[in-house]
Amino acid sequence: MRLKTTLAVAAMFLATTGLARAEGELNIFNWGNYTSPELIKKFEDTYKVKVTITDYDSNDTALAKVRQGGHGFDIAMPSQNYLPIWIEEGLVLETNPGQMENAKNMLPEWADPEFDPGRKYSVPWALGTVGVVVNTDVYKGPIDTWAVVFDPPAELQGKINIVPEMNDVIHAAIKFHGGEMCSADKTLLKQVRDTLVAAKPLWVAMEYSTIEKMVGGDFAATTDWNGSALRQRLQNPKIQFALPKEGFQLWSDNAVVLKDAKNVENAKLFLNFIMDPENAAMISAFSRYANGIKGSEAFMPEDMKTAPEVMVPADLLATADYSKTCPPEAQELYTRIWTELQK
Incomplete structure (x- = not known):
């Protein structure tokens, strides 16, 4: 009955907005392992509409990729700290969602x-x-600190992964040293650089495939996003997530229509579709x-x-930075540090 109702409402919406000829294609460019097949089928x-998903x-x-043009994508999902760059460079369409x-x-x-x-x-x-x-x-010690990956205990050395999202890693190291988000203080950033360079030999990898490799035992620790951590714990309850006491980021990814x-x-x-509560829940599920x-x-x-990975304790919100x-x-200084870390 719900499906019939949804179809009826959709038909009415199309008829009133002049979008009745919606048949065709939609090409979505999204983070890997991030798009609900159930949502797409619905x-x-x-x-x-035939939907094609391409991962990044x-x-x-x-x-x-989007800067290059000629990509053939309609929708992408930039994070909120990157979205202003996309807007400023004219890469996205003003669709007034x-x-x-x-x-x-x-x-x-x-x-x-x-x-x-104004969205x-x-x-x-x-x-x-x-x-x-x-x-x-x-490792059975405290895990609510960036020291787990930047000054790791012996049990974890050689078993740590770092998710190589530059701004996340630099921000974490800045907070580890008591600095503020987006700091350009060169004394602080020298400490950040020295910490990262010294820690790198104690890591086993810098890659995104954390779910499979944490569950499979290839990694014993990693920096990561909370949804990924929840997926890991559901497969192995011994895998635990913590928000570091030194501070952490709150972020969002956002769907946009590309200019071309x-x-x-x-x-x-699709933008309107994913703002429906039932559909948004499919994304989260x-x-x-x-x-x-x-x-x-x-x-x-x-x-x-009630998942601890999803819930942010009120006492920790004061240490959180909204990604920007x-x-x-x-950014230029961060890029220099990051380039050196990749050597």
Whole structure:
């Protein structure tokens, strides 16, 4: 009955917005292992649109590909600290999702964010945090600190992975040394650089494939995002996530329509579609991240409603930084550190 109702409402929506000829294609460029097959099937069935998903592994990879042009993608999912760059460079289309039918479902705190005032370009896809994940069979000490990866105990040395998202790693090292987000203080950043260079020989890898390798025992600890950590714990309860006491990031990824999209009307339909609470819950149920859509909690898996990976304790919120675009001066210094770390 719900499906019939959804189809009927969809038909009415199309008829009233002049988008009745929605049949065709939609090409989505998204982070790997991040898109719910159930969500995509529902969209395809509802609008008779064939969806193709292409994966990327980092914000820098996505930005470089879209900058090149000729990619054939309609939608991408930049993180909030990168989105202003996409907007400034004219890579995204002003579709005014804040005025779409389902925009009323956005949580107030995500309806008018600093990185996209008035939601002229983007729709929230997922919300999360950056922290530390540890297999507590290997290490039984405290894990609520960046020291786990930057000054690791003997049990973890040679078994640590670092997810190579530059801004996440630099921010974590800055907080480890008591600094502030986007700092360009050269004395502080020398400490950050020295810490990272000294720690690197104690790591086994710098890669994104954390779920499989933490569960499989290839890694005993990693920096990671909370949804990934939850997926790991559900497969092995000994894998635990912690928000470091020195401070951590709160972030969001956001769906945008690309400036050179070939299927603009289908892309707009998709933005409106994912602001429906039931559909937003499908995104969360697959990726295991929270979302910015009110009412979606009614459709969320029970194991997410109290998951420690998803819930941010009130006493830790004071140490959290909302992810943002750092000034060019700071970003240039971070890039230098990162380039040296890759050698």
